[in-house]
Amino acid sequence: MRLLCDTAREWVALALRRFDEVLVDHAHCEKKAAAHALSMLAAFPTVAGLPRAMARLAREEAGHLAQVLSVMEKRGLPLGRDPGDPYVQGLQALVRQPARERLLDRLLVSALIEARSEERLALLGANLPDPEMRRFYSRLADAESGHRELFLRFARRCEGFEARLGQxxxxxxxxxxxLPLRPAIH
Ligand SMILES: [Fe+2]
Ligand SMILES: [Fe+2]
Incomplete structure (x- = not known):
C-alpha cells in the first residue's frame, strides 16, 4: 500500500518550529492508538487472531506513550486535554455501519493512520536537530510500518478489500x- 499524497514540506518546517506542541499531540496519538487497539479487540472478538494481535498492539502503543511522556517530562511539558484530531475524525466518518463493512473499514482506517504516522514520524526522524530525537523518531516510524502491515493483513481477508482500499x-x-497544516502528527 502506498499513500497517494506526500506531506507538504511546510509541515516539516512547522513541526520543527513548534516541536513541543507536536510532542504533546504525539502523546495523545499514542494514547488513542493503545485505546483503539483495545476497542478493536472488544468490537471484533470472533475474528481469528485479532484479539491477541490487538492486545499486543495495545501494549506496544502504551509503551510508546510512556516513552513520549518521559521525553515531555524532561522538557517540563504537561499532557493536558486532547483537543481532538480532525484528520482521524475525517477518516472515521468514512466507516460504514453494517457489521462486515465496518470491520473492513475500521481496519483500513487504522492502516491509513499508521501509514500517515509512519511518513510523518520518519520526516521528524530525518529532520530534527537532536541526533537522539532523530533516532527515537526513526524507531517509532519503523514500528508504525509494522502496525500498518498488521491491519492490512486482517483487512486482506475481508471481501471487497481491493476496491475499498482504493476508495x-x-x-x-x-x-x-x-485540512490546514497543524503543529501535530496529523
Ligand atoms: Fe505507536
Ligand atoms: Fe502505531
Missing amino acids: MLRAEASLIRE
Missing part, C-alpha cells in the same frame, strides 16, 4: 490536501 486511499489523500 479509502483517495479519501485520505483529499483529507491531507484539504
